[in-house]
Amino acid sequence: MKRIITATVQNRSGVLNRITGLMQKRQFNIDSISVGKTEVEQISRMTFVVEVEDMQKLEQLTKQLHKQIDVLKVADITENAIVARELALVKVVCPPASRNELQSIIAPFRASAVDISKDSMIVQVTGDTDKIEAFLELVRPYGIKELSRTGVTAFLRGHQPQAADGNTYSLITN
């Protein structure tokens, strides 16, 4: 199953390597990782999308992450009310004759053409993973020359429905 896990970490040298290394060592498959600074200096936030077999493996993953000295907080937010976004840049084959047609696909996705050349167009699209997948499906027939995705970054929504807030692991067993 796919899970979205966030980790708040101290921005020390080697921390990303530490975490990806741990996932590799324990045989967890990472779909995507995004990392960036937060509102607090020296604190970064990582968002992982991982594929895990079952709840026992998931628990192991969050505990192992939490065990790292530089990791301050780990949360599995898959079942919470969240905002999850990623950004994709897609270079699509686009001779002048197809431009209008492509524009008409872009519009409903609220994507934008950020670069146009003689025979291609770079489109920037943001949204949750499903939306990006749907967009890619639609432009694929034109020919995707290059694709680059940031991976998901995610936040809890300001308001959480009751009973969905039990998934923060600081010490999950107590």
Added chain:
Amino acid sequence: MKVKAQAVQERKPAAKTPKTGADLFVEALQAAGVDTIFGYPGGAVLPIYDALYRAEPRFQHILTRHEQGAIHAAEGYARVSGKPGVVIATSGPGATNLITGIADAMMDSLPLVVFTGQVGRSVIGTDAFQESDVIGITTPITKHNYQVQKQEDMPRIIKEAFYIATTGRPGPVVIDIPKDISGEAYESSLDGGDVHLPGYQPTTKPNSNQIKKLTQAIVEAKRPILLTGAGILHAKASEEVRAFAKRYQLPVTSTLLGLGAYPASDDQFLGMAGMHGTYAANRALYECDLLINVGARFDDRLTGHLEHFAPQATIAHIDIDPAEIGKIIPTAIPVVADAKAALQALQEAEAAIPDIQPWRDHLQQYKLEFPLWFNNPVQDLIPQWVMQAVHKATNGNAIITTDVGQHQMWAAQYYGFDQPDRWVTSGGLGTMGFGFPAAIGAQLASPDSTVISVVGDGGFQMTMQELSVLQERKLPVKVLIVNNQSLGMVRQWQEFFYQERYSESLLDVQPDFIKLADSYNVKGVRLETQEQLVAELPALLQSKEPVVIDCRVLRQENVFPMIAPGKGLHEMIGVSR
């Protein structure tokens, strides 16, 4: 017996030299209370070794003859003293020679603080002479690691490293120090300040609900068993575990590394469990309805095939590392805590004492009917017998370190540890070459104890160069080579599982261990018969000098009983003659 290592050479009076980063290092070690260091010099740690030379008071620096020897010695020192072992090696090959020991300490939760030299900051990343990516290499095998990037950070990092290595679940911490950091001048002193690690807050106090749940489970259990792991030793909780077991009259078994946490000669003790555990212990784990694991991590050498491990039991697990709970076995009663705190809380909880007499009788029956056994040849020495003789000659009071292989299992089975912290072995990583240097560290940690290094003829040859340390320091370590002229454990598996195809496991050609000892000015003795053993062993073990004993035992002897790989607890072979 006085083994306080002597300062080997006179020192040159220190000319007034400017203070350097290396002096900050020395001050930080002094602040951490370090008096003994295991190490080996080289280019990138020259400034550090210079500061050690000038340090007042002097550290006891043990110059092993290989960095692997240094780190295993530090492990033995840590295991016996309860204090962190401190190691220094140079960059590149010095650092990579430590890797086995770092991994070993990680697996067996031993507190080490390991310093490696590094090339100067300006050339890091250029494949400079003797550069290696120590941080990259050691990240998966350390509890934490640091590279010092600024001189001012050194005191704080060293302070944090000692704190991390020794608290929570202990483990190795590596600090990589670039040569310019240690070599350049630094005029003032600096202390490490308060340790502030918001991401590292080990839980030591048990949750009271879980303690209640566990107490209730004990009251209701008909077939409880207590499994003792090394976590008890790290927590110094052997008194507490004993009181707890006595209160409920619990049958007790142990992991390999937990030996000594509960007295082996006690009536309630069933022997070690696992691959070469006793029949009674493994049956108890198989048949129990409540398994109380204190400080063990359900290693596969203990559990055998998981499907058959305690299949009917409620699992309770006390561990300071939450990640160990539920990792291998779904756990109904998780208690994240220091073993001592948890056992104290359990003792305070009020409870009716359940009647488990039928279960105890049942296990006692196993114990009587299927004890450890061996064939008694008329004349030849057999290893089991040697272990019993060692026990007898030392009243069970020696510190025993072992290497890895058959002799390790025989020592575990037959020495019978009644006290904690007298058993030093490489469990998790199973590192050949560990036993002898570990004994050097153990002897330094406990100068007045008889320290016996039980090693195989194979494994001893991996680190035997450390005889130099015995010679130089007059350390009275007794090296007992259980010489079966083979890589016995490998040979045994080949006999059982590969139709006796002894591929590369017979050591027909061997050095003369007596002459070897002699060349280090260490007494060497060969024992070949039972008679000789009985007559000579006691005096050899009581000697105040180092001794190498080449004990010629039967080559074809096997370790029994055994759970074959992939089999369950109930499928032991070689249970009786």
